[in-house]
Amino acid sequence: MSGHYRTASGGIDLERSRPIRFEFDGQAYQGLQGDTLASALLANGVHLVGRSFKYHRPRGIMAAGPEDPNALVTVRRDAARSTPNLSAAQVELYEGLVAHSQNRWPSLRFDVGRINDLLSRFIPSGFYYKTFMWPRTAWHSLYEPRIRAAAGLGVAATEADPDVYAQRYGHCEVLIVGAGPAGLAAALTAARRGARVLLCDEQALPGGSLRADTGTRIDGKAATDWLRETMLELAQAQNVTVLTRTTAFGYLPHNMVCLSERLTDHLASPPASKPRERLWQVRARQVIFATGAIERPLVFPGNDRPGILLAGAARSFLNRFGVLPGRRVVILTAHDEAYRTALELQAAGAQIVALADLRARASGPLIDAARGAGLAIRRNTTAVGTRGNLRVCAVGLAAVDADGAAAGDTDWVSCDTLLMSGGYTPSVHLHSQGRGKLRWEETAQVFVPAEAGQSCRSVGACKGLTGAALAAVFNQAATAARDATTECGFEALPVTIAVSDDTSAGGGWLGTLPQAARPRGGKAFVDWQNDVTAADLGLAVREGFRSIEHIKRYTTTGMATDQGKTSNLNALAIAARQLGRTIPEVGLTTFRMPYLPVGFGGLAGYARGELFAPLRKTPMYGWAAARGAVFEPVSMWQRARYFPERGEDMHQAVARECQVVRRSCGIFDATTLGKIEVAGPDAIEFMNRMYVNNWNSLAVGRCRYGILLRDDGFVFDDGVVARTAEDRLHVTTTTGGAPRVLGLMEDYLQTEWPQLKVWLTSTTEQWAVIAVQGPRARDVLEPLVEQADLSAASLPHMAMTRALVCGVPAMIFRVSFTGELGYEINVPADYGAEVWRAVWESGQAHGMCAYGTESMHVLRAEKGYIIVGQDTDGTMTPDDAGVGWAVGKSKSEFVGMVSLRKRALQDPNRKQLVGLLTADPRHVLEEGSQIAATPGQRPPMQLVGHVTSSYYSSVLRRSIALAVVNGGRSRMGETLYVPTPAGESAVTVTQPVFYDSKGERLNG
Amino acid sequence: MLVIPCPYCGPRPELEFSYGGQAHVARPTAASNPSPADWNAFQYERANIKGLHAERWRHIHGCARFFNVIRDTTTDEIVRSYRSGEK
Amino acid sequence: MAEPAKRQPPSVAPLAGLRVLAPLARYALRVDLAVAAAAAAAAAAAGAGAGIMPLATAVCRASQLRDWHALWLGPDEQLLLGPAAAGAAFAAAVGNALQGVPHSLVDVSHRQGALEVSGPAAATLLNAACPLDLGLAATPVGFCSRTVFGKAEIVLWRRAEHAFQLEVWRSFLPYVHGLLTLAAAE
Structure with a gap:
C-alpha cells in the first residue's frame, strides 16, 4: 500500500506496480514510481513538512510545482551530495530517497524557534534595522550570526561535490519553453516546417495542464492520449530536441536562453559517468514562451496551516498521482477552475464540506455542473480564520456585506483540508527578463506580455489565456509558431488541432480577503516563504515607503528562493491599496534571472579542478617533474621554481643553485617567455613606433633590450629583441605579458598605422628555450653546436646566430638575465625535451645545475635587472625604473612619448628604483614593505617608497633588496627605515646593482 | 552573451571577441605636439553614452581584426558594424 | 656529435573518436x-x-x-x-x-598540435565548450575559423560532416583533450 490517501485508480504519472521506499525525517514511507516527494507524502497523509523562515510556523505542501513556497526539503545521498531548499513537488521519488525538513530544532513537530511566532509583535518587518543598532560592534559578532542561524534555510553539503556537471551550447531556429498544451501546439507547428526546434519543460513528463485534464477531447481523443501521440511525433522528428526536467532560468540579450537540465537527480543510483546536470546556453532565432500561469493563494488570517493547498494543486495531485489531499475538504475560491477540482475530488471519494465563493455572482458550465452534482455553494463568502495546530481542522467562513467586509457570525466549518484559489498569474518572468513590456489587463486583473524586448512571443496561459478554452490556446500557439518559423525563412504549413468538450473558466482575487472591521484571526500571509504578512506591507507603507522596490526590500516580500512566484501580485495589490494608487501605477518589481535557483555546480560546469583553466606546461616539464622540481604558477604556466636535492628546502636549494650558476653554470627553462615574430618591410619602422628604443641601428644578428610603454608613459612590458633578418625581428616579452603585448601591438598596427607592411605572429609555443648561464656555459654548449662559432669574438654579448644544436635547426641568442656569460637556445618545441637532456648531460662534466624561477629572481636582483610587474606597478616611467637609458633620444614617435613630456612624469622626486641594504645582513625585508625617511613615526606615517624585490643572496652572503623611493637616486648612502612587525629595520640606499657592478662577467 | 556581427566573418558569439572601448577617439601624434588638455582628452575622456554608442571590438579569437560597432547601450541591440577606418 | 635529437610531439591518451594527428x-x-x-x-x-x-x-x-x-x-x-x-x-x-x-x-609547425574529433556525435561533443553553431547550414564542410573551446583558443576546421580537426597550441592541448574526454564520458 502506498498510502491511505491513494485513490484506487488514476494518476497518469504513476506506475502502480512499482512501489518505492523512501524516508522523510527518519520515518520510512512507501510511494510509487512516478511520485514526487510531495505526492508521496500526501498519499501517506503527511502535510506537515517544514517550519517557516522567521516565525517557525508549521507549514505544509501548498503547490504541486516548483513554485511551492512552503515545502522546502533537503535531499541527502551522502555528505557530499546533500541538496537543500528543494521544493518537495519537484523532487522525484526514487528507491531509498532520504529527505529532511528544514528550519526546525529539535524536531519538526516540536520546534523551539516557534517562540518567534509568539514574539512576533516585537519582530515586525525591518526589525533588524531597528532593534540591533547598539552597540554597533555587536552587529557582526553577535546579532547577525544569531539571526542568520535562527532564520535561514537548509544546510549545504559539507564535502566537495563529486559529481560532473556538463555544459552545452545549443542552437535552434525556435526554442519553446514549456511543453503544456500551448508549447506542444507551437512545437508541432514549428517542427512540421523543418526548423530546428528545441522544446523544454521543467517537469519530468511533458504535457503541463493536459496531464491533469480529464474531460477535454483533442482530435477526437482523450487529452492524455493526444499528449502521448504528440510526444511520439516530436520524438521521431530529426529536427526536434525535447528536454524534460529542464528549467529555462534566464533570458539574456540577443536571444540567448539558459537552461538547467537535471539528468540524474531522479535516479536511485546514478551512473558514475553521467553528469548530474547540464547547463545549456541556447541561441535561438525565435523564442516562444509557453510558461503557463501560477495559481494565486488567498490572503486571510491563518492561511498558512498545513492542509491548506491551492485548488489546482489538489487537482494535479489527484489526476497525476492518484492522491486525495484529504477527505473532508473546504474549497474557498474566486475562480471557476476550483469548481472542477471540487467535482473531481467528490468523484474520487472526498467529501466537499463547503464550496465558498468570494464572488457575489458566478456562473458558467462549471458552476452549473457543481450545482448539478449537489455541491452546496456559498456565494459572497470569505474566510476570517482557521484552526488547527499541525494541520488545519476548521475554517471560519463569514458572509461579505455590501461594504466588502465580513459580517455576521462566523461559521466554523470543520475539515481536514482547505483548498484555495485566487485565480492565475501569468508567468511572464522570462518575457520580462528579456526587457519585454507588460500590460495590465483590467478585466482579468493580471499583467500580460505586451511588446517583446527581443525576438520572442508568449502563448497560452502566460499570455493571459488562463482558464481559456483549449481551442483558443492551440490556435494562438500555432499562429505564433507559424510566424516565428516564417521569420526564420521556413515555409508555412497549417496545423489544426480540433478540440471538443472544452470549457473555459474565469475569475480571480487580488489582495486581502474581506475581514471584519477589527480582524482577530491572526496572521494573513502574503509571502509564505519569507513570512511576510499583509500587516507587514501595511506597516511599510505607514512608515513611508512609496516605491514597490523599496517596499519589497523593507518587508523582504518576494525575496526568498521562490522569488515571490505565488505572492508578488497579492503584495502589489495590498501595497497599491494602502498607497491609494492603482496597481499599474505602482508597477511590478524587476524580474531577474534565475527563474528558479540553479546550483553552483551547474554554473561551474566542467571548469573545476584540473579543468578549471588550462595548465600550461613546457616540453621540459616532464624532465623537471622527474627531477623533483617544485613548480609555481606564472600566469597560466607551470614553471619549475627550484630543484631541491637531498631534502633541501627552498632557501637551501636556491642558495646552492645561485652559487653553482656564478661558479660554473646552470640550465634554465625559459620557454614561457612570450615570442612575437615581427616580419615585413616595415618591421623596423613599426618597432620604432611601438618601443621606446631606436631600432634603426640594430644590425641583423644583434639583440637589444626593449621597453614598451602604454600611451600613458608607463612601462608595460620589456624583453630582448633580436633582428633575425633585414625585415624580421624576434621580439620576446615577459611570460605573463605575451598576449597583452601582442594585443597592444595589433591595436596600434591595425587602427593607427594600417598602412605599415608588417605582420605579427605569436611564436611563443613554436620554440623551446633552454637558457645556459654561467662562466662555463660556452664549454657546455660547444660540443653540441654545429654551423656556428660561439666564441666571444664571433658571438659577443647581445648577438644571435642560427646553428644546428644536436642536429636540430636552432637560434642561439647570447643574452643574460644573470649577469654571467649566457646563451638562450631556441629549438622547435618538439625537440625541446631531447635537446635539454643533451645539454644537461654535456653540463655534468662542468658541475652544471638546473635552476628555477626563484634562483632566476635572485640572480637578476643581484644585478639590479627589473621584472616588469614586480619592480614596476603600472605607474612607473622608464626613468623611474632606472632604464631611462633605453629611450631613443632623437625619436619622433613612440607609444607613450607624449606622456613622458608631462612635467609630473619628470618630477625628480618621483619614486625611483634603488637598492637597499639592511643594517642586519641576515634580515630579509618583506616585499611590499613601506619605507619611511624618519624613524619612530606613529600612524599616519610619512612614507617615501616601498620594497619591490627582496632576497637572501648566498653569493653575497647577505640580504639584498630593490625598492622604489621618492627621489631615490639622490639619496645614495642615506639611511631609511622599514617598519616591520618586529620593529623598524634601518636600511642604506645603494645603487641597484649588488654584484659585478662593472658588468665584466657578461663578456666572458 | 551578445552576437556580434564581425564585418569580416559574420555574426559570432561574444566569447570570441574582446572589447576595445569607445571608437573614433583620434590619437594625436607626438610630432603634432598636442597640448596637455588635448592629450588628456585622448587619454582619459570618454563619452559614456546612453543610447547609440560607437565602440571598438576585436574578433580576437576569430579573424583577429579590430572593427567598430554601433550598439544601443540601453538594449544591447547592435545597429551595425563596420571595418576600422570606415564610417 | 651524438645522435640528432628526436621529435617529441605533444601526446595525449587516445579515445574513440578523438585522436592526436601526426606532426x-x-x-x-x-x-x-x-x-x-x-x-x-x-x-x-x-x-x-x-x-x-x-x-x-x-x-x-x-x-x-x-x-x-x-x-x-x-x-x-x-x-x-x-x-x-x-x-x-x-x-x-x-x-x-x-x-x-x-x-x-x-x-609554426611546432606551435600547435592537431586533434581529430570524429563520429556522429562529434558536433554535439564540441558544443560542450565551443559556442559556434555546428549545424551544417552555419558551418558546412570546409568551414574553418579560430574560435574558443572552453578557456582555450583553437582553430576549428570541419573536414567532413562528422569529422573536425582542431588546431591547438601545444600547451593548451592537454586541457582541450581533457575537456573533450570528460564531455565524451557520458
Whole structure:
C-alpha cells in the first residue's frame, strides 16, 4: 500500500506496480514510481513538512510545482551530495530517497524557534534595522550570526561535490519553453516546417495542464492520449530536441536562453559517468514562451496551516498521482477552475464540506455542473480564520456585506483540508527578463506580455489565456509558431488541432480577503516563504515607503528562493491599496534571472579542478617533474621554481643553485617567455613606433633590450629583441605579458598605422628555450653546436646566430638575465625535451645545475635587472625604473612619448628604483614593505617608497633588496627605515646593482 | 552573451571577441605636439553614452581584426558594424 | 656529435573518436590576398613554384592544392598545413612565389598540435565548450575559423560532416583533450 490517501485508480504519472521506499525525517514511507516527494507524502497523509523562515510556523505542501513556497526539503545521498531548499513537488521519488525538513530544532513537530511566532509583535518587518543598532560592534559578532542561524534555510553539503556537471551550447531556429498544451501546439507547428526546434519543460513528463485534464477531447481523443501521440511525433522528428526536467532560468540579450537540465537527480543510483546536470546556453532565432500561469493563494488570517493547498494543486495531485489531499475538504475560491477540482475530488471519494465563493455572482458550465452534482455553494463568502495546530481542522467562513467586509457570525466549518484559489498569474518572468513590456489587463486583473524586448512571443496561459478554452490556446500557439518559423525563412504549413468538450473558466482575487472591521484571526500571509504578512506591507507603507522596490526590500516580500512566484501580485495589490494608487501605477518589481535557483555546480560546469583553466606546461616539464622540481604558477604556466636535492628546502636549494650558476653554470627553462615574430618591410619602422628604443641601428644578428610603454608613459612590458633578418625581428616579452603585448601591438598596427607592411605572429609555443648561464656555459654548449662559432669574438654579448644544436635547426641568442656569460637556445618545441637532456648531460662534466624561477629572481636582483610587474606597478616611467637609458633620444614617435613630456612624469622626486641594504645582513625585508625617511613615526606615517624585490643572496652572503623611493637616486648612502612587525629595520640606499657592478662577467 | 556581427566573418558569439572601448577617439601624434588638455582628452575622456554608442571590438579569437560597432547601450541591440577606418 | 635529437610531439591518451594527428608542417602566411593570388598566378605562369601555394579566398573556408591546405583565418591571414617532411621545400617555394610581395611567412609547425574529433556525435561533443553553431547550414564542410573551446583558443576546421580537426597550441592541448574526454564520458 502506498498510502491511505491513494485513490484506487488514476494518476497518469504513476506506475502502480512499482512501489518505492523512501524516508522523510527518519520515518520510512512507501510511494510509487512516478511520485514526487510531495505526492508521496500526501498519499501517506503527511502535510506537515517544514517550519517557516522567521516565525517557525508549521507549514505544509501548498503547490504541486516548483513554485511551492512552503515545502522546502533537503535531499541527502551522502555528505557530499546533500541538496537543500528543494521544493518537495519537484523532487522525484526514487528507491531509498532520504529527505529532511528544514528550519526546525529539535524536531519538526516540536520546534523551539516557534517562540518567534509568539514574539512576533516585537519582530515586525525591518526589525533588524531597528532593534540591533547598539552597540554597533555587536552587529557582526553577535546579532547577525544569531539571526542568520535562527532564520535561514537548509544546510549545504559539507564535502566537495563529486559529481560532473556538463555544459552545452545549443542552437535552434525556435526554442519553446514549456511543453503544456500551448508549447506542444507551437512545437508541432514549428517542427512540421523543418526548423530546428528545441522544446523544454521543467517537469519530468511533458504535457503541463493536459496531464491533469480529464474531460477535454483533442482530435477526437482523450487529452492524455493526444499528449502521448504528440510526444511520439516530436520524438521521431530529426529536427526536434525535447528536454524534460529542464528549467529555462534566464533570458539574456540577443536571444540567448539558459537552461538547467537535471539528468540524474531522479535516479536511485546514478551512473558514475553521467553528469548530474547540464547547463545549456541556447541561441535561438525565435523564442516562444509557453510558461503557463501560477495559481494565486488567498490572503486571510491563518492561511498558512498545513492542509491548506491551492485548488489546482489538489487537482494535479489527484489526476497525476492518484492522491486525495484529504477527505473532508473546504474549497474557498474566486475562480471557476476550483469548481472542477471540487467535482473531481467528490468523484474520487472526498467529501466537499463547503464550496465558498468570494464572488457575489458566478456562473458558467462549471458552476452549473457543481450545482448539478449537489455541491452546496456559498456565494459572497470569505474566510476570517482557521484552526488547527499541525494541520488545519476548521475554517471560519463569514458572509461579505455590501461594504466588502465580513459580517455576521462566523461559521466554523470543520475539515481536514482547505483548498484555495485566487485565480492565475501569468508567468511572464522570462518575457520580462528579456526587457519585454507588460500590460495590465483590467478585466482579468493580471499583467500580460505586451511588446517583446527581443525576438520572442508568449502563448497560452502566460499570455493571459488562463482558464481559456483549449481551442483558443492551440490556435494562438500555432499562429505564433507559424510566424516565428516564417521569420526564420521556413515555409508555412497549417496545423489544426480540433478540440471538443472544452470549457473555459474565469475569475480571480487580488489582495486581502474581506475581514471584519477589527480582524482577530491572526496572521494573513502574503509571502509564505519569507513570512511576510499583509500587516507587514501595511506597516511599510505607514512608515513611508512609496516605491514597490523599496517596499519589497523593507518587508523582504518576494525575496526568498521562490522569488515571490505565488505572492508578488497579492503584495502589489495590498501595497497599491494602502498607497491609494492603482496597481499599474505602482508597477511590478524587476524580474531577474534565475527563474528558479540553479546550483553552483551547474554554473561551474566542467571548469573545476584540473579543468578549471588550462595548465600550461613546457616540453621540459616532464624532465623537471622527474627531477623533483617544485613548480609555481606564472600566469597560466607551470614553471619549475627550484630543484631541491637531498631534502633541501627552498632557501637551501636556491642558495646552492645561485652559487653553482656564478661558479660554473646552470640550465634554465625559459620557454614561457612570450615570442612575437615581427616580419615585413616595415618591421623596423613599426618597432620604432611601438618601443621606446631606436631600432634603426640594430644590425641583423644583434639583440637589444626593449621597453614598451602604454600611451600613458608607463612601462608595460620589456624583453630582448633580436633582428633575425633585414625585415624580421624576434621580439620576446615577459611570460605573463605575451598576449597583452601582442594585443597592444595589433591595436596600434591595425587602427593607427594600417598602412605599415608588417605582420605579427605569436611564436611563443613554436620554440623551446633552454637558457645556459654561467662562466662555463660556452664549454657546455660547444660540443653540441654545429654551423656556428660561439666564441666571444664571433658571438659577443647581445648577438644571435642560427646553428644546428644536436642536429636540430636552432637560434642561439647570447643574452643574460644573470649577469654571467649566457646563451638562450631556441629549438622547435618538439625537440625541446631531447635537446635539454643533451645539454644537461654535456653540463655534468662542468658541475652544471638546473635552476628555477626563484634562483632566476635572485640572480637578476643581484644585478639590479627589473621584472616588469614586480619592480614596476603600472605607474612607473622608464626613468623611474632606472632604464631611462633605453629611450631613443632623437625619436619622433613612440607609444607613450607624449606622456613622458608631462612635467609630473619628470618630477625628480618621483619614486625611483634603488637598492637597499639592511643594517642586519641576515634580515630579509618583506616585499611590499613601506619605507619611511624618519624613524619612530606613529600612524599616519610619512612614507617615501616601498620594497619591490627582496632576497637572501648566498653569493653575497647577505640580504639584498630593490625598492622604489621618492627621489631615490639622490639619496645614495642615506639611511631609511622599514617598519616591520618586529620593529623598524634601518636600511642604506645603494645603487641597484649588488654584484659585478662593472658588468665584466657578461663578456666572458 | 551578445552576437556580434564581425564585418569580416559574420555574426559570432561574444566569447570570441574582446572589447576595445569607445571608437573614433583620434590619437594625436607626438610630432603634432598636442597640448596637455588635448592629450588628456585622448587619454582619459570618454563619452559614456546612453543610447547609440560607437565602440571598438576585436574578433580576437576569430579573424583577429579590430572593427567598430554601433550598439544601443540601453538594449544591447547592435545597429551595425563596420571595418576600422570606415564610417 | 651524438645522435640528432628526436621529435617529441605533444601526446595525449587516445579515445574513440578523438585522436592526436601526426606532426604537420604549418606556416602562418600573412599577405594581401589579392596581391598574393596575382603573384602566385604569375609565378605559376612563369613555371616557378607552379601550383605549389594554395590560397583560401573564401571567408572561413579551407582550400586544398595537392598535399597542402590553406585555411582562411583572417582577411590577410592563412594557415597553411601540409606534410611535415615537405615543410622546408614548401616554405622556400612560397617565398619564391611571393618574391617582391610584402608578406610574412612564419613556421609554426611546432606551435600547435592537431586533434581529430570524429563520429556522429562529434558536433554535439564540441558544443560542450565551443559556442559556434555546428549545424551544417552555419558551418558546412570546409568551414574553418579560430574560435574558443572552453578557456582555450583553437582553430576549428570541419573536414567532413562528422569529422573536425582542431588546431591547438601545444600547451593548451592537454586541457582541450581533457575537456573533450570528460564531455565524451557520458
